[in-house]
Amino acid sequence: MPHPEWSPWMSRRRRRLIPVLAATAVVAALLPTGISSAAPAGGAAPAERRSGPFAEGYQHADVDNRAGSAAPDARQRGLARKADPDVRWNKLGTPHALGPGAAPLATGLPAEPEAAARAYLAANRDLFGLDADAVADMERVLVRPVGSGAVVTLRQRFGDLPAGYDGLVTLAVSKGKVLSVSSSLSRDAATPTPATLSEEQAYEAALTDAGLDAAAVASHSVRTVAVPTPLEGPRSAYEVTLIGSDSDHPAAFTTYIDGITGKVLVREDLVDFDSENPSWAVFPATPPRNLGPGQDPRVRWCADPAPGCRDAYRDPATGNAWDVDAATGTPTFTSRGNSANTVVSWGAGNPMVPATTSPERRYEYPFTDQWHQAKCNPEVFTSAQRNDTDAAIGNLFAMHNRMHDWAYQLGFTESAWNLQAVNLTPDGLGGDAEQGRAQQGALSGNRNNANQGTPRDGLPPTTNMYLWQPQAGGPYPPCVDGDYDMTVIGHEYTHAISNRMIAGPDSGIGGHQGGSMGESWSDLLATEFLFQHGLRAPGETPFIVGGYVTGNLVSGIRNYDLSRSPLNYSDVGYNTGGPAVHADGEIWGATNHRVRSAMVKRYGLGTPKLQLECAQGKVPADRCPGNRRWSQLVFDSFLLQAASQVSMLDMRDNMLTADLLRFDGKNQDLIWAEFARSGMGRDAVTNGAGDTDPTPSFASPSGGNATFTLRPRGESADAPIRLYVGAYEARATPVADTDPATALGDTVELVAGTYDLIAVAPGFGHQRMRVTAKAGHNGHLDLKLDRNLASTASGATVSGDGVNLDRVADDTEATNWASLDGVAGKQVTVALPGDKPHVVKRVNVSAMLRPAISGDADAGSQNALSSLRSFAVLACNAKKADCTDPANFTRIYTSKSDAFPGGAYRAYTRDINLREFRVPTTQATHLRLEVLASQCTGGPAYAGEQDADPATTTDCATASPARDQVRIAEFQAFSK
Structure with missing residues (x-):
């Protein structure tokens, strides 16, 4: 349902296009009420899926029409359980995830990471179904050194065709050992029957499915691939990526069309909005909240240190200033460079144009805070200042470059399919600098939003940034321009990071839990970018997203400040409208902030100088403060995920594996403890990435748990009492009950800590309480509930x-x-x-x-x-x-x-x-x-x-x- 909560950044997940773009694009957005557009036809697809409004209730239009599931046989199950008792399976009949565990999955393998990965797969033919020839034919997608080991991703081939969707395996390898495996491999590796349809027919089928006609498409690409299916084996298919031309209502899909039947196998919605020293006038975080008329407190950033420049930045990939065209080595004199291409996009038939050319490369355009000072009066669009468009473009351009540069030092480089027009290494495809659209849809009435569309590597992603304005019965923000809020800009850019790095260069993040984590990572890393650079956006703490654009300094666009959230894994679906990626993403955000805080407690925050040197990549992660170590593990965990359908438990395991690789496992106890306190402990279970009712567990496998047995007392002695951990009962999952008719027991195990609990029973209403769990405690939790007279x-x-x-x-x-x-x-x-x-x-x-x-x-x-x-x-x-x-x-x-x-x-x-x-x-x-x-x-x-x-x-x-x-x-x- 459209939620006036902006739906916190509807942004979503994928590496797809603008609101999500592309060959696989993803759109991510920010608000609660966003821009709507027609749902694509075909499949039982939800209305539309894109990143935006920061929009609650937005339903992504992803479809997987591949029926059934290839069940593993008894021998395969036995082998998998021997390797990992908690093995999870994909629908193609191979393990979705194995490890990490107390012992490696395999030892004695070659020292070279790729050779070790191939040797492991070949030696486990009965588990993965691939013989030595099939393993040898696999395409190398990624070999990335991480700490003492490496992440290796390989792509399956079916005859002469590469896998287009699924068919990936990622292994964490260290010193001849395999630590974990993430897989979307298919056991059936047969050569598919050749396609009989033409590329043009496939294109037409994709258009029909998307509800578009050719005139509404700005660009498209078609390539021949194979798509494995659970019951019909590999199918010859066409991967068709469509990017719509309507900037007011962004649409972008990657659709896999069966090359023989013309049916849609899978659809992915890509939309989760004279000097040699150039300079930019910017707000590094946001403008002051109560800026007076005529005030302009922006600072100057330059390419090289100089008097009057607050900071100096150059692109770490090319060494050039941000405004240099890497293909020619010359300045563009406007808002275009190797990492970003930024324009104003007012819509309503107006052309998208870059910032006014500056032959002196002084991108210090006048700023009058016109939208705010005029209180959203549309006369600003016809004024001489044109609503400060040049200043907005310049600010957005600079912020996109800063996110590129920071993420580059954390591993979002060419080999991880980052966003650059020209790649100066042989890795990646290039041709995909971030496309920034300032004041998106301003003349079409679009407001209170932000979204990101991220297509596959080689296709440019797009951020849409919007103006904000109060709406009757909807959100009530101040009159501000989102192009100046770095928490929003960083949020959207991070959608591109996570969608590019997860599941290889051609897929993105899928499933409700995946989409929720996509929103969460965007919040977490946007605020972390500012923290590591000593910057502060409006809010009671540094961990609030959207405080400037919403005017809310308590929690910004979200229900909770990241650092003050009670949410845990039992709360999936807690929000007023039911499961929603923005609200449920806050669960992952709260969990990660607990891990971050524990890392800070262990390793400290260091000095501001050390924070900055680490942020600039001058100091290795293992010598950095706790928060930088945490952010490095987040980036490493992205590369460890091979399947786009990803759950929170998958990414928990990837964090643990990343710590084994990066820091030799020195933080396993800490990571397990905080995930356990967040309900993702030892016995947590989920039925895949789409599960909105997972089973929580608050016990750590490392021990240090307390055990409580519920003991009803008084008038409620015979009542069927349900016990919840946290602040919510509606749509949350109980951890124990006293009802013998249910499968849930009356005992709960909690890792040491303090917990808020809710006891609920028919006739007794709700009772809140707090309990402290001490390691090794084994006792009762007395529940003496008072009668609810109004029940x-x-x-x-x-x-x-x-x-x-x-x-x-x-x-x-x-x-x-x-x-x-x-x-x-x-x-x-x-x-x-x-x-x-x-x-x-x-x-x-x-x-x-x-x-x-x-x-x-x-x-x-x-x-x-x-x-x-x-x-x-x-x-x-x-x-x-x-x-x-x-x-x-x-x-x-x-x-x-x-x-x-x-x-x-x-x-x-x-x-x-x-x-x-x-x-x-x-x-x-x-x-x-x-x-x-x-x-x-x-x-x-x-x-x-x-x-x-x-x-x-x-x-x-x-x-x-x-x-x-x-x-x-x-x-x-x-x-x-």
């Missing part, structure tokens, strides 16, 4: 306004009550169980939203601004008055106006989940929960006219459909 399971009945009345009293936040025809004064009345009055001392209330439920009276999308903000509790005692008469209810509690606070930009999930409120001790047979305001009608951040755009009205209470809707998930009442 239908306790005998309460519900009446009142709106729809889904009973769902406000069903002891779960996964469902909710709604009023769809008004807000203030709407109420639900709960008749407490029995005939006698009950003492009431506290209530729990939740304003959580939920995904659409088919057949529900409130089945449609739920706007976050329709959640409850403030309320009153009224009581009546039927022993003293007639409780059918509203006049006999007395108000006993009035909440604060921000009981569920909401925040600048949007109402965040963390703000609307269940909260406890103490009420005056009251005897009652009936309780009434009365709505005072919703987020829309009562939130000051969403009230009034907030811009000077005559074509828009921003006041939520008068201009948004959310003004008439309010939702409440739970109302619980207790005597204690």
Whole structure:
């Protein structure tokens, strides 16, 4: 569902094109409400998949029509389990992942990494199904030294055809040992029947599938490949990459067309927006939040040190200044160089043009902060300053170059398929500098977004950056230009990094968990870039993404600040709209930040000088502070992943393997402990990259765990209590329960640490608690829950306004009550169980939203601004008055106006989940929960006219459909 939470960067995953581009392109984006475009036809594809809006609810249009699964035989399973008891399988009948374990998968192999990898595969024919000839025919894709070992990636061939999709294997090799294997290999390596269709027919089939015509395509490429299938063996196919020409609604797909039937085998949505010393005027992080008229605090960056230049930078790949064309060795005198090509892209039929030419190479264009100072007034587009377009282009160009240069030192080089027009080494293809589009769609009304499209190596990726503007009932950002927010720019560029480095040069990141991690890596590395360079974007901590563009300094575009998040693997799907790559990506972000913090605790932060020298690649990782070591492991882990369908557990294992290669395994205990604290411990299980309900585990294989057995007490002694780790119950996965009818046991194992827990049971509502797990402890967790008097399971009945009345009293936040025809004064009345009055001392209330439920009276999308903000509790005692008469209810509690606070930009999930409120001790047979305001009608951040755009009205209470809707998930009442 479109979520006014910007959907945190809808960016997504792949190495594909602009919003995701390309031969395999990926688009990644930032917001909660983004630009929509028609869904491609064919397959049961979700609407559209691209990186953007930072957009929650965006569904990627990936399709895999290859039916079935090639099941491994008993001998193969036995061999795999012997190598790794936790082996995971791909659909083509070979191990998806093996290792790392306590011992190497193989020893005594050749010292040369590629020879060792081939020897291992040939020696394990019964496991992988490839004979010596098939292994010898495999194409070398990558051999990258890492620490004491190397990462080796090989591509399978089927007859004369290379694998186009899948068919890759990546091995971590060190000193004649194989430490881990990631594979999308096929056991069936037969030569496929030759294609009978022509390239043109394949192109037409791909156009039809994408819902495009040739006139809507800016460029396309077609090549012959083989695509392995689980049940029909390898198929001759055409890999067709389409890049749409509509910059307002970016579209890019790589489609694999069966060369005989013309059917779509696989579709990937590529869209996860006179001097020899040139200089640029830039904001290294962001502009100040409250910049006054006429102020221009930008700094000057130059190619070489000089008076007046804050810093000096050159391209580490070529040694040239950023504005030099590496093919000719001469300056371009504008916003084009070897690593970036940046233009303004207003849309609405306007041409995309680079920055104004500067013969002196002084790219210090005037900046007046026009969009902000004019409060989004569209007259800026016809002014002489043209909304500071040259300044925006220059800033975006410089930031893309900085991300290129920083990532280059971490391993995103030509051999890892980076983004450069010209590669000066024999590695990679070149021809794919980052295409930056400043103020994308400004005249088409596109706002509040950012996205990245990343196609395969050799095809240029694209970032779209947008203007930000408040929207009635949607996000409420300030009037700012995203081209100046480095956290957003770095986020989008990192989509290209992860999609290029994972799964080889022609594929990108797939699956819900993969897409979620793609969003997370983009947040993590954008903030880490700034940290390592001593820079700070707006926010209460350095680990907030989008604070400048959203105006929210608590968590930016996300539900949580990366460094202050309670999320863990049991929370997949926790967000108000259900599973979403931006919200679930925060789980991976929280986990990685815990690993980073532990690395910092072990190795320190060093000095600012050492941080900078490490960021510039002048000091090797094993002599750098903990945060730099962590970022190096992240980059190394990308190269260890051969299959595009990737889960969080896959990448956990890759981090462990990277540590074995890079740091000789010195951090295995630390990495395992933090992943365990995040629910990805020893016994965690996932059903593949698309799994939105994985099984968490909080136990470390290294020991140091505590064991707790649930012991219900008091009135709840016989209740089927579910126990959750973290802050959420709705759509989260319990770690233990006391219900003998379920397969889940009543014992939970936790690695040492402090945990927030939630105990939930029918008739007893929610109880939050905190427990400290000490290594080696084995004991009970006493659960003495108080009766929820307002629960239908306790005998309460519900009446009142709106729809889904009973769902406000069903002891779960996964469902909710709604009023769809008004807000203030709407109420639900709960008749407490029995005939006698009950003492009431506290209530729990939740304003959580939920995904659409088919057949529900409130089945449609739920706007976050329709959640409850403030309320009153009224009581009546039927022993003293007639409780059918509203006049006999007395108000006993009035909440604060921000009981569920909401925040600048949007109402965040963390703000609307269940909260406890103490009420005056009251005897009652009936309780009434009365709505005072919703987020829309009562939130000051969403009230009034907030811009000077005559074509828009921003006041939520008068201009948004959310003004008439309010939702409440739970109302619980207790005597204690």
